[in-house]
Each structure stands twice: as structure tokens, then as C-alpha cells.
Amino acid sequence: MNGAGNLMDFLDEPFPDVGTYEDFHTIDWLREKSRDTDRHRKITSKSKESIWELIKSLLDAWSGWVVMLLIGLLSGTLAGVIDLAVDWMTDLKEGVCLSAFWYSHEQCCWTSNETTFDDRDKCPQWQKWAELMTGHAEGAGAYVLNYFLYILWALLFSFLAVSLVRVFAPYACGSGIPEIKTILSGFIIRGYLGKWTLLIKTVTLVLAVSSGLSLGKEGPLVHVACCCGNLFCSLFSKYSKNEGKRREVLSAAAAAGVSVAFGAPIGGVLFSLEEVSYYFPLKTLWRSFFAALVAAFTLRSINPFGNSRLVLFYVEYHTPWYMAELVPFILLGVFGGLWGTLFIRANIAWCRRRKTTQLGKYPVLEVIAVTGITAVLAYPNPYTRRSTSELISELFNDCGALESSQLCDYINNPNMSRPVDDIPDRPAGPGVYNALWQLALALIFKIVITIFTFGMKIPSGLFIPSMAVGAIAGRIVGIAVEQMAYHHHDWIIFKNWCRPGADCVTPGLYAMVGAAACLGGVTRMTVSLVVIMFELTGGLEYIVPLMAAAVTSKWVADAFGKEGIYESHIQLNGYPYLDVRDEFTHRTLATDVMRPRRNDPPLAVLTQDSTTVEDVETLIKDTDYNGFPVVVSRESERLIGFVQRRDLTLAIKNARQKQDGVVSSSVVYFTEDAPQLLASNPQPLKLRRILNLSPFTVTDHTPMETVVDIFRKLGLRQCLVTRSGRLLGIITKKDVLRHMAQMMNQDPESIMFN
């Protein structure tokens, strides 16, 4: 085809920057793909020439895997650093380790022999602030002082986080997943995956999480991993010069990010496939698999939690579940769906308020205020005072005989013989009832505060808070079912599966199912969610409960609104994201959508051999279109090809500087041979090599359904509309997005940029 020859010309790199894109522009997937194919063909043909070229071609073939290895190593290490630092800083709010200041509470008392059975986490080396300052560990005065210092530390951490973000890298705020989804779908946001964003996001993520705000590190870790991906892309020209190939690497990096965030390598790959990626060929699947593996291995070798696991809340259950328990599991799924709907609606409403009203003018103050409120309300309740990951870990945990926590305060049978594994159901003690109250308060607190926290100008993920909400609800339901089963053996439902003295209900499993349901309700993930959860438990037998809860929560949440939190944020910000999952069912035609409309001025076009340099420059100056169709002549309007604005600008600028005889009245031609001109005319300028000879065209009666599909599947940037070879108009991705918004009764002007 013509296009191939034309693109071969590109590879000669006539002048720098041709074929790159400007900030906030959409890439042309087709063009990127054919550029890569050409590059590859060139290397293959060269490799037969000499040994050195052969080695170079082999290195080129391996570079994808090398990038994956580097991404895995760096993102695993960064995740380890974040985990360790968060662990230490969270505890710094309460006290300090006297023997070595860099130890967290748990690490401080790790080798201590002074811990007692009743007070398991106390040791003389670890001192709370009040104890250190006044010498009294107990009493009202010490409590107030500790309370005060807790708030102060929280405020300090969040203030540092928000000012670092503001001064060094504003793009480091938020969760990052909506933007990464948009970038992967073919949008350019320069600096979003840059080095400063990487550094600042890593550093401030630790501060934000340790400040005790209701946010998690999982979403931002995906962003961090993608930044690593982008960083290593710049080492290989194969990826740094081709935006399409770069996005393949970024998809894999997202998988590595989830892999270290949840310690779930396979879940990470599926997450990338289901939730973030736009274009995910099999080759990328294998590479993501490898990157996720390396990342998980690196994190495991750092062993940040000292439990030889990748996450704090890893659990292992051995007890089976029974069919009748599906009812509470499904109810938890319903709860998750309702929570998802409530959260998305409320959070979007709040974010819209932030975007449009005075509130958005005070980002630092907002963060400080929310942190203050969070700290003041969180400290009195032991379940909200500690870090959310620890809370989830405790809620997931199955009560053994030797657990000391309040949640495990069951009344033990004194003549129980060997209380190691199979503990029968026991009646709840006063501690459990106490814990239930506190958990209920914690649930309300978490639900409300998370809505206001997500979207502030600090790195904030919402996996962990969502899971916490679900886990609290699940644990409460679990304890209720357990006590019901214990006290009413004779009810018909319990008769069959719960004899007295049997271990029939595991409240921890309910917490896990609840967490999955709530996460599913908010993000609308299904497959990857279940895989992540089952990688956390290491038990295959809980797949069915998790699946039941996940699918119920998706149904319930979808009944109230099709979009998950990320899509909602994409829409709120008006990113040009063409969702593959939406269906387009309206009966409009290409001619209804294309520009120019009936009363508009005619399309700005170039002719193949009669425009002058000056005309082109005026056209570029007067319009802000990103590309111009080239036609045979203004009379016939037969289409020749398409030329990008950026390439045109650069080519003319370059020619004016370097090529002799090119002046304003020179004729620009796109044909193979120079046009016949009088001798008095200045030298013409040949621009055939920046012309795309195979632009995508449809006829004016193509239904929009097909056009939308073409845009989605091929990742086009623009498409020309013709009738019997005559150019009628153009449809850009922006037009398609606007049209879709219009059809869904939304404001079409909210779509950002081009």
C-alpha cells in the first residue's frame, strides 16, 4: 500500500519531533502501529547484513522483557519502602522507640522479653509521647496529651504532603487510576508520568497514609508503577519514540503496581486487563505476568511486614462454609452495591462542588481541615485510631484461642482440651459486644469521612477505605450469624449444619466477603476482584462466596448507575475517554456528526500542488485544527491524504531554516513529482513524506454505531467522510465524544481538550 512507503519515509527522521504529539492531544493508534511495524521490518532486514546488526536486533527483541524486569524491580522496591515507612510513621503519631528510633511499635518490641501475656504489645523500649514527656503513662492528663500530639502529628504529615504536592508535582495528587485509564486509551498528559511525579507521589503517599486519613496506598501505587514504566521506557528508543508501544509497557506496569499493592500477581494482571487497559494484546499479557512476578518477588525479598507475606492482611482459613451462608453473603453483596452507589454519588457531588465553587480555591486548607476532623474523631475509637490496613487485618483474622484482641473476647469452655485449630463456636463475651458498638461507630465514621477524603489534593486511593467499610459490616454480620447459630441450634436453618460444639461460622470470612462486595460496588470489578481476594486468603474454597458477593454488588450498583468511580471521575473531569464498555444504540449517521455542519464555513483543506507556503502559514495561524485534509483541487475535492498540523508546522519551519530558496511564495506540493512551474517562480517545497496517504474514510451514510466502533477498536484520532471520492467533512474523536454526550443528555462542552 501507499501508506507503508510513506511511513518508511518517516523513519529517516527528516527532522526531530515529527510524529510526536502535543500535550493534551489524542494519539493515532493506527499510525503508531504501522510505524512500529516499519521499524521492525527495517531491523529484521538489516540483521541479515552483519553479526553486529544481528546482535542489535536480538537486543531489540529482548528490550521489552528488560523493561519489565526493571519495572518489577523498581516498583517492588518502592512498594517495600512505602510499606516500611508507613509502618514507622503511623506509629510515630503515638510514640517512639527509645532503643532505635527507626523501629515501629511492633518492631521495637520484637525481641523484647518483657512483654507479658496480658499486655502483649507493651515493652519498656516503646514509649508513648506522654510517658516520655511527663513520666506518666496512665491517667487523664496523659490521654489528653497523647490525643493532642496525635492530632498534631497528623496535621503535620498532611500539611507536608499537600505542600510538597503543590510545590513540586501537582500531578501527584489523587488516585491516578482515572488519568491512567485515559492515558492508556491514547491521550497525552505530559509530565503525568514524569520523574518528579514519581518521586513526590512516593514520598507524599507515605505522609498521607500515615496521617491517618481515610485513604489507601493501592491506587497511587498503580500510578507509581506506571511512572516507573515510563521512566524505563525512556531508556529504549523502541518505546520512547512510539506512544503506542509505550502504552503496552504502561499496561504491564499497572499490573505490577497492583501485584505489589495486594500481593496478588495474577490479580494484578487481571486488574490491568479488566479495569485499566484499553489495548491489551496477548504479548502484553505475558509481559505483565512477568512484571507482576518480578515485582512480587522483589517485595517478598524485602519482607516489609515481617510475616513473609506481601500484605499486612493476609489470612488463612481452614474451615469450610455451608450453603445456607450464601444468604448473608448475598446480603453483604447488596450492602456493597448500595455503598458503591452512595459513595459514587456523594463523592462526585462533592468533587463537582470542589471543581466549581470557592471550595476549590483552598486545597491546603481543605486537607488540613479534613485531617483535623479525622484525627479528632478517630482517636477515641481504637478501631479508627490505628491504620486502616491493620484494622482490616484484625477484622479478617479468625479468632484463635490465644488472641488477645477485644474482638476475640469469647467465653471459653474451661474444659476445652486442645484449642489450637478447630475451635467450636463460643458465646460472645462482653468485649465482643463492646467491640460491636465501636465497630458500628467506626463504620459510620468511615462511610462519611471517605466521601470527603477521596479527591483531595494529596495522593489518595480508595481500595483500602472501601475494603474497611465492607470488612466492618461483614464482621458485624458474621458475629451476628455466629451468635445466632450458637444460641439457636434448634432452628431449622442451623439444624443441618451447625451442631453444638462444631465450628460452623467464621466471622473473618464474612469480613472478607464484605470487603470484596464493597470494593466491587465502588469499582465494578468482578473477575480481578475475586482473584485478588482469593490470593489474599490462599484458599480456593472461598471463591464461590466471593463470586456471589461480587456479582450481587455489581448488579445492585449497576441498577443505580452504570459507571464505576473511575469512569465517573473521568466524566467529571471531561477526559476524552471512549469507553469500550458503553453501547451506542442511537440511529444517527456520520453526516449528522461530521464537521462542517450545514451553516459552517467550508472545511479547511490544502490542495496537492497549488498552495503556497504563505497560504499554509496563514491557515495554521487562523485555525486551531490538528490536521488538514489534502485534496486534488478545490474544484474536484478528491481526497489525497491527511497531514498533521504539528508535522506541517515543523516541516515548514525546518525548510525555511535549512532549505535554500524556500520563501513565502514557494509552492507546497504533496505529489511525487514537482508541479510544472515557470522559471521565475521560487523553488517549490516537497512535503510528501509528512502526508498520510491512507487516512481512514467512511461514507456519509455510515451509521454512527459503526463509526463509534471503528473509533474504539482501531483507536483512531480522526476519520474523513467522503461521498464517491469527494471529501465532505471530518469526524474527530472529540466530535464522537461530544455526540455521545449529547445523546446521553449531558453537556457536550464538558469534554476537555482534543
Add this chain to the structure above:
Amino acid sequence: MLSSRGGSWMFAAAAVVTVFLLDAVVFTQAKSFEDVRCKCICPPYRNITGHIYNRNVSQKDCNCLHVVEPMPVPGHDVEAYCLLCECKYEERSSNTIKVTIIIYLSVVGALLLYMLFLLLVDPLIRKHDPYTQPLHNEEDSEVQEMRPQADNSQARGNTVLERVEGAQQRWKKQVQEQRKTVFDRHKMLS
């Protein structure tokens, strides 16, 4: 262009070196004296109160018989007592923790110092050279990128310091643009 490429290489190299340093620390010093423990939790038994034992033994010796010392019960009761105890072998790397926390703190410290420098000292130095910034359109952007470099090059030669300066100015402009997009216009990330 060249300097930014060089910068990215250096950054990548530094990152990789850090990775391997950290890994080296992890692997060589994994099992120093205070990095392994065998912790046994024994619940109350008859009239003996519950107790926690913590000892540094190898993984295969991590059981009640080796760790619980002195044994609080007479010989014939040891088996019954030990059945109640729960022993767990754990490893950690105290060096990794130390190195990580110290590196992290120094990075935060350096960033804070640089932030203070940018906010307090920098405006004072540049007082005579007001840093005005009209909202530029695409055509101007490259001209503007050139200007700060051109200004400085008149005073000094083409030194490393000056190139760093130029890169810093470019970076500052990028951050300013980002700040406008995110904080002022609320176009993104709100």
C-alpha cells in the same frame, strides 16, 4: 533535549543502583543476631499465669520444648502444657528497616530544604529579574524556553551550572503549568 535525556539516564541508573544496594543489604545481612525470633505464647494453665517466651533459635528448634525455659511445670505435665502453647518462627531484616527509614527521612529533608529555598530564598535572589509569565500559546513556547538560557549565557560561559540552571527553569515552568491546570483552572484531577 540532550540534558533532559541525560537526566533521565542518571535518574534511572540511580534508581537501579538503589534497588541493588537495598537488595544486597537484604540478602547479606538477612539473619543477624536480632533478626530471628521464635515466639511462644502460652495461655494460663492450672495456677500458672499466661506467659510469652521470646528466643533466638533456629527454625527447626522453634517449639515449646526448646523455647520455654525455665519450664514452669513439673516433668509429667510438660506435654500437656506445651500442647497449649503456640510457637511461631519469624524473620525480619532490621538493617533494611534502618536503611529505608534513614533514606526516606533524608529524601523528605532534602525536599523540604529545596522547597524552602524555592519559596523563600529564590524570590529574593531574582528580585531584579522579575519572573513574569504571560499565558503563552503554542508558537511562543519555544521562544520562551530559550529566553532564560540566553539571558544567563551573556554573563557566563556555557558551564554545567548554567545548563542545570536552564533545566531548572524549564522544570519550574512545567510545574507552574501543572499547578495552573490542577489548582487554578480545575481542569484535571478534581
